[in-house]
Amino acid sequence: MSLIEILRVLYDDVMRYDAARPDWPERDRCILSKGHGCLALYALLADKGFIKAEELDTFCRVDSILGGHPERGKVPGVEASTGALGHGLPIGVGMALAARMQKRDSRVFVVMGDGEINEGSVWEAALAAGKHRLSNLTAIVDYNKIQSAGFTKDIQDLEPLVDKWKAFGFATVDVDGHDVAALQAVFRRLPFDGKKPSAIVCHTVKGKGIPFAENDPKWHHHSNFDAPTLEKLHRAVGAGQ
Amino acid sequence: MRKTCIDMVYELAKKDPRVVFIGSDLSPGLLKKMKDEMPERHYMEGVTEANVIGMSAGMAMDGYMPYVNTIATFITRRCYEQVALDLCLHHLPVRLIANGGGLVYAPLGPTHLAVEDIAIMRALPNMTVTAVSDAEEMVRLMEATLDWPHPIYIRLGKGGDPVVSRAENGFEIGKGIVMRRSEARDPVLLISCGVMTNRALLAADLLQEKGIPAEVIHIHTIKPLDERLIVEHARRARGVFTIEEHTVIGGLGSAVIDTLVEHIGARMPLVQKLGLADQFAKNYGSQDDLLELSGLQPHQIAERVGQALQQLRVA
Numbered sequence: 001m002s003l004i005e006i007l008r009v010l011y012d013d014v015m016r017y018d019a020a021r022p023d024w025p026e027r028d029r030c031i032l033s034k035g036h037g038c039l040a041l042y043a044l045l046a047d048k049g050f051i052k053a054e055e056l057d058t059f060c061r062v063d064s065i066l067g068g069h070p071e072r073g074k075v076p077g078v079e080a081s082t083g084a085l086g087h088g089l090p091i092g093v094g095m096a097l098a099a100r101m102q103k104r105d106s107r108v109f110v111v112m113g114d115g116e117i118n119e120g121s122v123w124e125a126a127l128a129a130g131k132h133r134l135s136n137l138t139a140i141v142d143y144n145k146i147q148s149a150g151f152t153k154d155i156q157d158l159e160p161l162v163d164k165w166k167a168f169g170f171a172t173v174d175v176d177g178h179d180v181a182a183l184q185a186v187f188r189r190l191p192f193d194g195k196k197p198s199a200i201v202c203h204t205v206k207g208k209g210i211p212f213a214e215n216d217p218k219w220h221h222h223s224n225f226d227a228p229t230l231e232k233l234h235r236a237v238g239a240g241q
Numbered sequence: 242m243r244k245t246c247i248d249m250v251y252e253l254a255k256k257d258p259r260v261v262f263i264g265s266d267l268s269p270g271l272l273k274k275m276k277d278e279m280p281e282r283h284y285m286e287g288v289t290e291a292n293v294i295g296m297s298a299g300m301a302m303d304g305y306m307p308y309v310n311t312i313a314t315f316i317t318r319r320c321y322e323q324v325a326l327d328l329c330l331h332h333l334p335v336r337l338i339a340n341g342g343g344l345v346y347a348p349l350g351p352t353h354l355a356v357e358d359i360a361i362m363r364a365l366p367n368m369t370v371t372a373v374s375d376a377e378e379m380v381r382l383m384e385a386t387l388d389w390p391h392p393i394y395i396r397l398g399k400g401g402d403p404v405v406s407r408a409e410n411g412f413e414i415g416k417g418i419v420m421r422r423s424e425a426r427d428p429v430l431l432i433s434c435g436v437m438t439n440r441a442l443l444a445a446d447l448l449q450e451k452g453i454p455a456e457v458i459h460i461h462t463i464k465p466l467d468e469r470l471i472v473e474h475a476r477r478a479r480g481v482f483t484i485e486e487h488t489v490i491g492g493l494g495s496a497v498i499d500t501l502v503e504h505i506g507a508r509m510p511l512v513q514k515l516g517l518a519d520q521f522a523k524n525y526g527s528q529d530d531l532l533e534l535s536g537l538q539p540h541q542i543a544e545r546v547g548q549a550l551q552q553l554r555v556a
Contacts, residue, residue: 025303072302072331073331073332079302080298080299080302080331081326081330081331084322084326086291087295087322087323087326087327089295090291090292090293090294090295090296090298090299090323090327091295091296091298091299091302091327092299093292093295093296093299094295094296094297094298094299094300094301094302094303095299095300095302095303096299097284097296097299097300098299098300098302098303098304098305099303100281101261101281101282101300101305102303102304120291121291121292121295121323124289124291124292125289125292125295125296127287127289127292128286128289128292128296
């Protein structure tokens with residue numbers, strides 16, 4: 001609910017891909033490391049023609065390819081099966097190194113959640129990315145400041161987050177993760193430093209666009225809505241208008 | 242075995258451009274030739290096992306065949322979720338070279354002993370689990386890895402282990418090897434893996450001296466298991482004894498029993514698992530010391546087999 005603009009800009013304006021050939025070697029790769037944000041990814045994959053729009057209606061059905069976390073090999077355009085947190089950046093480091101070894105100019109984008117980067121594996125991979133000066137790798141943090149148990153500042157404070165990425169060898173900027181023009185401008189500048197990996201800390205609001213859900217930790221994993229809530233939700237996003 | 246295995250990575254890398262080496266924090270001169278000749282395919286990444294596994298997965302997704310090397314317990318326990326999801330769920334041809342399987346690091350204590358590695362690796366879908374007997378068999382395994390499309394766990398012994406494997410037996414991943422046959426009507430069947438096959442063969446000699454004929458099957462691939470070979474020999478055995486440098490929970494013995502229950506069922510022969518007790522090691526010393534304490538040296542194996550047969554007769 002906080003990362004749709006980030007993904008939209010990646011798929012609309014930044015990444016090189018061919019939906020008809022999802023395994024095209026020269027493509028840029030986007031790993032949605034916060035796999036629980038898969039609904040946003042599925043919407044983009046449908047919009048870009050990787051999957052049919054009708055597939056979206058099958059979400060989590062027993063015979064669906066679209067599960068509650070995205071799976072490589074099942075869903076065209078999904079680069080890595082994620083869900084367990086802290087796996088995307090290490091895989092992204094490997095993909096970025098593979099691109100370098102194969103002399104491809106493919107870029108790798110790894111989208112992580114802020115709760116996710118509590119995981120030590122993220123920082124192991126950050127060390128490696130810095131060491132290898134992976135300028136073809138961009139770490140993106142959807143920094144909505146809410147994790148499952150509450151606000152990140154209360155659960156496992158990440159601040160100073162921009163400085164952390166810088167200290168690990170990333171050229172880092174932060175940006176309003178809902179401002180499409182600002183995101184486009186930031187992504188256009190990649191790599192920020194030709195000898196470093198890049199990190200983009202995106203300040204976002206969980207539940208953006210749905211006033212009664214915005215910035216409320218209770219909505220982190222909210223499902224099974226009653227009818228009045230569903231109606232309010234539809235009204236908030238303008239469904240049927 | 243360890244040196245041979247690592248040297249083989251260089252040999253494989255020379256003939257196959259997919260081969261990449263990734264170590265954690267290993268000896269400074271390790272694979273120096275490879276590092277000098279193909280630095281872009283030689284990585285030493287420090288004590289970052291979770292990252293190393295994920296990184297190897299990322300490379301394998303784009304066509305590489307990474308050989309990842311560190312101490313067995315750190316490549317299994319430490320980054321189990323990465324092995325399960327990054328490698329097995331994605332079904333990638335990454336090779337995990339695990340130094341010091343079993344009790345090799347005896348002087349270093351329980352933090353460094355890999356005594357449940359086979360159990361936890363074999364529980365993972367798509368994973369292949371191997372434990373060869375000696376350096377010469379390691380060469381044959383490593384050559385076979387290039388054509389095997391699945392992730393592989395390669396358990397290493399201490400090094401300098403007696404060579405008992407024979408080239409004429411051939412080598413195929415997933416196929417057991419009959420190391421010793423018996424023409425007797427109902428011989429004892431010893432089934433072993435890794436460096437325990439040497440000890441099983443010596444135990445079989447001792448049993449023979451006592452007038453107990455014994456066959457020995459070497460299982461260098463615990464998963465996929467050569468069920469056909471095991472069942473065929475177990476059917477006519479008066480007793481089946483699995484011998485492993487591993488906890489009795491979930492390893493070779495468990496795999497063999499699962500197979501026998503499924504294929505032989507009610508007409509099961511006597512089956513006994515000879516392995517390590519379900520406890521953390523209490524002692525240091527050497528690998529041989531701890532094997533002795535666990536009753537896994539050849540004379541002890543022969544004694545335990547003899548006792549079990551005796552009890553069977555009494556019963």
